[in-house]
Amino acid sequence: MSDSNLVMTNEETAYAKINLALHVRKRLPDGYHQIETIFAFLDQGDVISVEPGAGVTLEISGQFSEGLSRTDNLVLQAAQRLAELSGVTQGARLHLDKRLPVASGIGGGSADAAATLRLLNRYWGLDHSLAALADVAKPLGADVPACVHSETCRGTGIGQDLAIIAGDDLRNHAALLINPLVGVSTADIFAAWDGVDRGALGDGSPMEIARNGRNDLQKPAVALVPILTDMLQLLDESQPVMAQMSGSGATCFALFDTLDAAAAAERHCRKAMDNIWTMIGEFR
Template identity: 45%
Template sequence: MQETAYAKINLALHVRSRREDGYHELETLFAFVDRGDTLLAKRAEQDQLQVVGEFGGALDDPFGNIVMQALGSLPRPDGLAITLEKSLPVAAGLGGGSADAGALFRLVERAQGLPDDWRQRAAKLGADVPACVESVTCVGRGTGTDLEPIDSDLTGTPVLLVNPRVPLATGPVFKAWDDKDRGPMPEGTAREIAEAGRNDLRDPAISQCPVIAEVLAALGKSEAWKVEMSGSGATCFALFNDVEARDAAARAMPSDWWQMAGLLR
C-alpha cells in the first residue's frame, strides 16, 4: 500500500490567547497541497520503520518518530513495515510529522478500518494530526484539534512552497508571541478567509529566523495573490491564479532554497 502525506499549510493562523496548560487558543484555516512525503506499507510480523529521502537523515531515531507512535496508537492484528520517503523539510511549518502520522492512519483505515475514537488517538500525537488524517481544507479551533468543515473554493489553486533550509522549532516561536489578541479569523469562503486572514506567528518567527523575511519578500515580487508563512515557519507559501505564474515564481527563487510546487486539494 502507498499513501501520500500531504503537506499542510495554514492559510490563516490567528493566535487568540495563551492557555494555562502551556498551549494556545488558535483559529486557523488548514489547507493541504497535493504533494508531500510518501509512505509505503506492507504487512510484517512486527512494526518496522525505514526512513529515506532528501530529509530522511534528520529523522535518525525510528522509535521516536511519530509514525511509530501512530502505529502504536492503533490496535491491529498484524505488524506493518513502513518505508517513509521524507521529501518535506523537518521543523518547517508544513506539519510534516503530523502529515506522516495522518497518512499512516489512512493506511490503517484502508487495511482494516479505524477505531471509533481515532480522533482522540490522533490528537494525542499532535494538535495538527486530526486535520492531517483527513487532509481537506477545514477550520481548526482550540489548539487546532476542534475541526469544522468548510466548502473550499480553493481546490486546484496553484501553490508554491519555499523554505530557506533553516529548521525552526515551534516552541520558541510560540514563546516569542507578544500575547496580543489581534482579533478573530474572518468569516466567509476559504478564499475570503485566506485573503483577509493573517499569521500571528510571522513576526515571532522572523525574530528567531530573519531569513523568513527574505523568502516572503522574494515571493512578494511574483504574481501571487496571497503570500504568507505557514504555521510557525520557516516555510512560506504563495497562491496563484494560474500554473504559469506559479512556475515563473519558482524559477525566480534562489537555487539554494527548497521549494515544492503543487495544487491545493
C-alpha cells in the same frame, strides 16, 4: 488485483499542510495556545508505504531523512496507538519517504502520523471513519487530526476542533512553497509570540478569510529567521494572489491562479536564492 491497485493500497501521501491564516488568541495553562486557523492541503507530500512484517517497524529514506529516528517517531506512535485501540496483532513494515523539510510549518511529522493512520486503517481492514481516526490522532499532536482529514477546514481550540469547509474556492489555485532549509522550533516561535490578541478570524470563503487574515507567528519567526523577509519579498515580486508564512515557519507560501504562474515564481525564487527548498502543488 492490478499492480496499480496494489500500489494505491500500500501507499499513502502525507499531504503538505498550509495555514492560510493563523490567529493566536491566548496562551493556555497546559502550554498550548488557543488559535483560529484555516487548514488547507496540497496534493504533494511525504509518502508512507507498508509491507508485511513481524511487529511494527519503520524505515526512513528521502531527501530529508537524515537525523530522523526510526524508533522515536510519530509514524510509529500512530501505528502503535491504532493497533492497541483496535486490537490488531498483525505486523506492518512501514517506510517513510521524507520529501518535506523537517520542522518547517507544513505538517511534516503530523502529516506523516495522519497518513500512517489512514494507510493502516485500510491495510489492516479496520474500516474506521476519518472522524474516528482523527479522535485516535488527538494525543499525537495539535495538527494531526486536521492532517487526518487533509481537507480544507477551520480549526479552533488548539487546532483540533474542526469544521470541514465544503465546496471551498481553493481548488482553482496552485501554491508555491519555499523553505530556507532552516528548521525552527514550534515551541520557540510560540514562546516568542507577544501575547497580544489581535482579533478573531473572519468569515467567508477560505480565500476571503486568508486574504483578510494574518499569521500571528510570522513576526516572531522573522525575528528568529531573518531570511524569511527576503523569501516573502521574492514571493511578492511574482504578483501572487497572496503570500505569507505557514504555521510556525519557516516555510512560506504563495497562491497563484495557475500552475504555470507558480512555476514561473519558483524559477524566480531559485534564480535569486541558493540553498532553498521549493515545491509546487494544487489544493486538494
